[in-house]
Amino acid sequence: MDIDLRSIAIRGVFSAGRAARLGIDGTTLRQLVKAGQCHPLHRGWYTPYRPKNAREHFRLRTIALLNEYGDVAVASHGSAVVLLGLPTEAVDFGTAHLMWTTPDTRFEAFSRVRIHERLACEALPMQIETVHPAVACLQVGLGDPRSLMVAADAALRAETITPEQLVEAGQLLRGQRGLSRARAVIRWCDARHESAGESVTAFVLKLLGYALEPQFATGLRGPGGGLLRSDFLILGTTVLVEFDGLTKYQARDEEEAQRLLFAEKLREDALRDAGYEVVRLTWADLQNPELVRAKIEAAIARTLGRAS
Template identity: 60%
Template sequence: MNLGFLAREGVFSAAHARELGIGSSSLRRCVQGGTAFPLHRGWYAVRPPRDERDRHRLRTSALLQEYAGDAVACHGSAVVWLGLPTERVDLGTVHLMWVGPDVAFRSYSRVRMHEAIDHPRLPCRQETVHPALAVVQSGLLDVRSMLVAGDEALRRGTVTRDELQAAAAALRGQRGLVQARAAIPWFDARHESPGETMTAYVLRGLGYEVEPQFKPGSRGPGGSPERADFRIKGTRVLVEFDGAVKYAADSPEQAQALLFAEKRREDGFRLLGYEVVRLTWADLHRPGEVRARIEAALARSRLRAG
């Protein structure tokens, strides 16, 4: 049975199905037959979730419809709904915020219902809290979530630094705010990907000051200045983050061309007297190894200068 006619935003409720004469036994057959996919108590999707992030968004949609204007998405759920990147977000738990005042926090079945936060500069959107509030809320559990989402929101122009500061003020007294507030100065719209945000986070934790999007002086084939992801401040050591997105290609030939261009670019940096350290996602989970590689590059740079 095709249940698409029941769905809104890809989901429907068992109660709505019953209103149209589709009972619980029919729904069970649909689940067994792969035309309905359970999301939450009494709610189904009409297609299989593509991944955990997509499943989270479908569950959020179901709950927003269930609460019908009484709540909006917040914390990591709002980050997902707004299409911002996620890092260390618990995709198994949906977070909603009551719109009306004087409604207490509730927690059940991997759903958290938070008390309303009212700030004149941070009005709720139709389905989510203000993006700046969502970003800082996600940092209450892990500042890495906040930094990844916030850098992208700043790059898109979705939020401003003043709004992020206002969000921190609005969350005064909440658990985790001390760490989140301390990390707010670290937002940087020059970070062009979550990987670059996380690279900056790791390097900062290791005690290095960095300059994002540093121009060493080389030029690309079109004559425009080339940029390295980072320079260790005051040195001739560059740090490049290698994410899979850099090498996304539609064919082996295109992949080879991209790799060649990247090598040419790196060779150009070295010809100008720079050491280059390349990091991957796996490296970011081994900060001790990152430090060793950077210190080795700094030693080579000093030796070259001497």
């Protein structure tokens, strides 16, 4: 079938109704789906592009829903976070969330879609397609506080929200299940957390009771002459914590990978020679807070042993 569906898509999506008006009937559309030339998003909505992952499918599905509802709804919760381009952690991509733009419209739920009653105020107005970013961050935090911290840290870095707006969003959502837990995390959000991995690292360390200084300047210079910084210092100690994400060591070839690893070794040697202990944490470590505690406490014990 020589039909270029990309020509009828708007922002990557099209409706069955639009396809029909252009001569593509339901039978043909089903054949195109079977042939892998288009992909269902929501009842009556499709994309001509193969979504590369669940997040991309969720983003396109949200756009389709916004097209279906027009200006009477905006994206909220995880749908808003994804549409805003913020990072996600523990966000459910199975259920899309919208919010009515008009007051006195009741909550509706159907077919993996939730449409919430309007929540906005002068300090946190709705955007063109989403709730206010601070509201979206708090909303995903209702399900899992890590989601709040990852999204809010990125929004704070981008200066699209302020700490005060996060507090205001907590007031706006009062009475909702999970809010107490989410509001407790607001004070942990920090623009100095430079990645989702650092945000989750900070969340776990704070949960374990450690006080931190993010992006700690050691005052030392590395082998290349640059100032050495660490993701975190455990306050009251000389223990540094580094989050090891895969992207930190992704290289174009084996030679570059070896060079990066060697440079990292020289950096750690310089830190240890200056009396610091370095604890490296991976995504797998962060799934086991007690293992993280054991690693931190072992490093603290080593520093005390050296001091004595």
